[in-house]
Amino acid sequence: MTQLYPVRRALLSVSDKTGLVDLGRALAARDVELLSTGGTARALRDAGLAVRDVADVTGFPEMMDGRVKTLHPAVHGGLLALRDNDDHVAAMDTHGIGAIDLVVVNLYPFEDTVARGADYAEAIENIDIGGPAMIRSAAKNHGFVNVIVDVEDYAPFLQELEAHDGQTTYALRQRLAQTAYARTAAYDTAVSTWMAAQVGGPPRRRTFGGTLAQTLRYGENPHQQAAFYTDGSDRPGVATARQHQGKELSYNNINDTDAAFELVSEFDPAQGPACAIIKHANPCGVARGDTLAQAYARAFDCDRTSAFGGIIALNQPLDGATAEEIGQIFTEVVIAPGADDDARALFARKKNLRLLTTDGLADPTVAALAVRQVSGGYLVQDRDVGRVARTDPRVVTRRQPTDQEMSDMLFAWTVAKHVKSNAIIYVKDGATVGVGAGQMSRVDSTRIAARKAQDMAEAMGLPAPLTHGSVVASDAFFPFADGLITAAEAGATALIQPGGSMRDDEVIAAADEAGLAMVFTGMRHFRH
Template sequence: MSTITPVRRALISVSDKTGISDFARRLAVAGVELVSTGGTARMLRESGLEVSDVSQITSFPEMMDGRIKTLHPRIHGGLLALRDNAAHREAMSEHDIPEIDLLVVNLYPFEETVKRGASFDDCVENIDIGGPAMIRAAAKNHRFVGVVTHPDDYARIADEIESDGELGLDLKKQLAAKAYAMTAAYDSAIAAWLHKDMEAGFPAQFSIAGRMADELRYGENPHQSAAFYRTGDDRPGVATARQIQGKALSYNNLNDTDAAYELVAELDRAKAAVAIIKHANPCGVGVDADLLAAYEKALMCDPVSAFGGIVALNQTLTAVTAEKILEVFTEVVVAPDADEEAIGLFKKKKNLRLLLTGGLPAPTDQGDLIKPLAGGFLVQSRDNRCVTRDELKVVTKRQPSEQELDDMLFAFKVAKHVKSNAIVYAKDNATVGIGAGQMSRLDSSRIAARKAVDAAEACGQHQPLTHGSVVASDAFFPFADGLLAAAEAGATAVIQPGGSMRDDEVIAAADAAELAMVFTGVRHFRH
């Protein structure tokens, strides 16, 4: 028997009723019998359509507050029966099981229920059982049954039924794959929620799920394919932002914008903060009472690298700051909001992307970070540790000044977002030199100092920007050489985790150079 079977009967049961009445009407006009449940059946009848209740097939009423309605042999037999198997057809005939040729189902809004802060019991009640069971049954038997799980597919399915009276096998395979992906994502969300509620660490089996937001032109390089997926996490950032203008975001744009916004969210929210990012590393960060001043501080650190970078702000973008940003070629600007004048100015640069997030993510938020490996992946919790002044331990003879303490905490926050080995020089709440991603911490110190000399020359200063600065290291100095390189660059104070076998040697070198140094006891590797 052919696997192409006419669509004569459709079972429709949806929580998201978007477009369902119009779709069902097109099916009915094409001669398809409609079977439905509960609220969906009522809605279709109110739309003037003739609908049979599932209970007419099962000879059982809906019961237990709707928990039991489609879990019945006459429903699942109609979905699972192989139409080209004589024994299956005989069983259908013997037990009066009608064929179901098209299943239209979407699920209880579990993730939305969790997001709105519903009680544990309410969340449990929004775990769909009958829906996933029917979807999996229809998807398994996709040779004979079409399964529809999203309103986006209604139009093309109705078109094909109206044209041919049936669905082709290729389309049914596509729909089945989409259905299994949807139920897998649904189960992943439930499993993650239950595991998080138990606070039981990492599960024995870890699953992730997302919905495609965009198929990107390419990945990090043109020969790589890429796509952008959103999860159910509504944490403010690049995945939840509104794109106000500009061309489509690339893989690198998305990656760098995320890095920029996570950094700027880490900084003092009582003041304006700006971070300029290039290749996921900050090339300049500034904090000031005024947004324009913060941007100018960030730009001064490395104006050359800022070309073609990402600019992240922690306050509403204003016209005066927008005008300054437009003086430098910028790929993306991301902020909580922007005033209309600033938006109007940006329209002059049609390719410049402007993203508005509506808020800032909390740096202390929990979450999991995933890194693929050959044959598996690593999972770790987000680095949400924020060091405070009270945690600092002064280990040198000289005590740091209040300004040095402020700058050290600022520099250490920035270092947390710089690829390791990370060295960050800062002065007056602005980065003045950044060394990132070197195999040697000494090299990072020297590169940061060299870039500070270049930046000083670019703005017409004869003295390196690092003169009178503080320096932060994301991990301990294994030897005194990296610290001495910072002293030679003009740094007066050092913040680092401590914990090296040679801490005493490093402290002695700091004392000899008359540096103030504090230990945090916290490391911030970022690879």
């Protein structure tokens, strides 16, 4: 369906003036009449273009601080009239309504206003009313009317005018209409989400919006289509990172890189370097070190096999020494808050490695929504920002943990928050030495983590697994003593867990019998 229609009259009203003058000149060169409002009209006139004020068309001045200017039949009639409907054409003639063939609108910057911390009154004033109304009118009548809401659509639109002697095709108008409705939906989503936070409690209706950042080659598997959308947040992470080299990130790369960066962001760089290595969204090694290279090496030693082809996240800018160590094996992605020239030069030789840098770490204490789709709906919850301070855990055994055990338990507890349940984490001297993830039985996770440590000890020629003298974190309570006993058999000396089981007394008694120290956090970290 071609259905070419000419563009003779355009209404332009934009907050973002990028490319406005060039667009106006291109339209004027085709003798398109330009209608406009406020600052947009001034910008066009300053460029020497002839512009007619919308107030001249409506017969009403802009009023109420600009709140009312385009909400008028002379505007919306010109947008909504069906050009091939005799009654509509007659109504336009009777009431002196001229057809409008193009609307170019980008909305008041509500999202930016909220992002910079504006107060309630200022945020309300930046809710656009006339803009969305015009967009929706033009989009509904896309059989005849063009609507542009994004600056990046100026060039394709002008190319279409050039190709069809000042006319546009139905296919273009339809695509522009879809983009327009998505924009108003995302805009209303931003407003309603912000207002929900002001009111408090789960809203009756919840919407989500995003902007296409990347069309992906495929999803988790080659037969699945996929795309990456951003939500406009400036929070450091995979969505806002700069990619320096390597091919495009895949669906799985993005998912795993996000998991890695969120985990490493838990570790304050002021307290020393930290590294997290992720495989299939689970950490296979996390460690602190005196240097970034040492932190990487200690994380790598937790599970060298799984680290191959993994994602590495660092809490400090990548340096050359660390890059050289990382480069010894194949790695999919490295993400860090910066990278020096030596590191970038070393990685430049590895064309398949993606290097991403961010403007900082993600703040792990800032709550945000976590959304998961289920059949017929969505599950929405706050992101898990739960933390325990050194003085929060309650010692429930006869033996008190040593200072080193307590430090390691808090480290393990932090990592456990980012491991799929059931999660068991063995830690020794600020490094994971065994990770058990995603098992249906907690005791199985305990055994798997210990078995991995045993395998690493054999591979490294160690006399005993590093779980000897380690501590253990469990993301949820031990329902029976068997998991604790398994950890003790692997050489663990202390445990951190939420507590709250009906058999806590049995578990505590088993810990006492084994000479273990154990603390309860009163907090659970399920991650499904």
